[in-house]
Amino acid sequence: MTYEHLRLEHHGPVGWLFNNRPEQLNAMNASMREEFADAWIELDRDPAVRVIVHTGEGRAFQTGVDVTEIATDGVGMQRYRQSVEDFDLHFTAWHQHVSKPVITAVNGICCGGGFHWVADADIVIAASDATFFDPHVSIGQVVALEAIGLIRKMPVEAVMRMALVGRYERMTAARAYELGMISQIVDPPERLREEAQALGETVARNSPAAMAATKRALWGALETGLTDACRAGAQELVSLWGHPDQDEGPRAFAERRAPRWVDPTSDRA
């Protein structure tokens, strides 16, 4: 599969997904939106990929929908009406039910719709000069989906403030770290990709089957009440009973060697 607005790379067990419209600050036009749907599925199905890192080229990570295209192509947001009304979206890993761990590495400006990929990632790290803001209401647009995801993952007040102050204020990477929106600041910023690769390789040492079930259990916790979430989580726990990884892990630990996990793609078959 070839992409015009994204770039996919492989480095060891880590699959990389780059937003690649640096001249437009990686804004998402209609064709980039379609490419995302394919790219997530391609990386999730690729047996050589254990962990996915998502970052941007240039000085922005992501700046949301391409407003220039909206304003000039004569179709505008109407193009997206049906998919939004039906909540039938396909541009993030969460939308695409990606089973592998996803690390978002925020390399610069993250604004507006860019928060989709912060809200929907498992792990988020950022360059020390990255900034976060949500200009939707400043240009007459509603904030909904990204912020709905974020207020379940971090303190609500900070998200509401960003949504309502709009373009007139930016959150720093340092504040995002304090709030637990991200778990690591990379300084100097040039080291971001190197640190993301190292983190990806660390995560890739864990059991793919156990991580996939853990992801389902923890993301599932955002769907229901605590007791129901525990009941659903119990099914994820039990799903690994009898799986070879569950015996291999403790055995490798006892024998002080690296575990040999079942290939997740043969698992899927």
Add this chain to the structure above:
Amino acid sequence: MTGDYTRLRVERHGPVGWLIFDRPDVGNALDAVMFDELERAWRELDDDPTVRVIINTGEGGAFQTGLDLAQLADDPDALRTHARRTRDAELCLTAWHLDVTKPVVAAVNGTCAGGGLHFVADADIVIAASDATFVDPHVSVGQVTAFEGIALVRRSPMESILRMALVGRYERMTAARAYQLGLISQVVDPPERLRAEAQALAETVARTSPAAMAATHRALWGALETGLTDASRRGAHELMSLWGHPDQDEGPRAFAEQRAPRWATTSGTP
């Protein structure tokens, strides 16, 4: 019934009941006997009218490190019981599992790993020694994280919990970071002062109305079960449950008279 525990220590100091994991040689790991003793100890402290607040901590260098798989492998009956309770989400390890009505303070004295996170996730208040660490090695040994992480993502920023769950044994969260994230509310330094600070905190909590605390406890934990509007409706019932209770008049009267309130005595199981 205090005293006949072999894996725990149950103590009372003033209005505070202490539940102490006491297998320091094995990181206080949970074996079959500790399963049974935990269930008994939580109920004993919850039913004891002299206990107002419960502190949960550990002996030695670890707070709690989860299942003792080696021991459980030799005890098929216990393993079967635990497997059934896991499958049915009917564990009986923590105060939340057992519907304890009194405030529970977890005082994390060292390593808290894997299943040890149950006791952080299910406590009301969590404090930690400055050298305590938090780590979830499940996926590094081919196991799934579920219950602990599910409860933790509701009480602290989720990204940090997902990171802990997916990075596994290769990274530890410090007490300082846990404090920043609001996973804990107090870091005790030097670490040796942990029990003294926990006792002081618990005595402070013990000054409040037991009946009001129990209803507050139900209202706030209930908020994790439903959407906001439904939780507020249920919370309204908890508010009204204290109308006409003597504590509701005694509190303002003692405040006006500038004296300590005399709360109605309650046992844990009304």
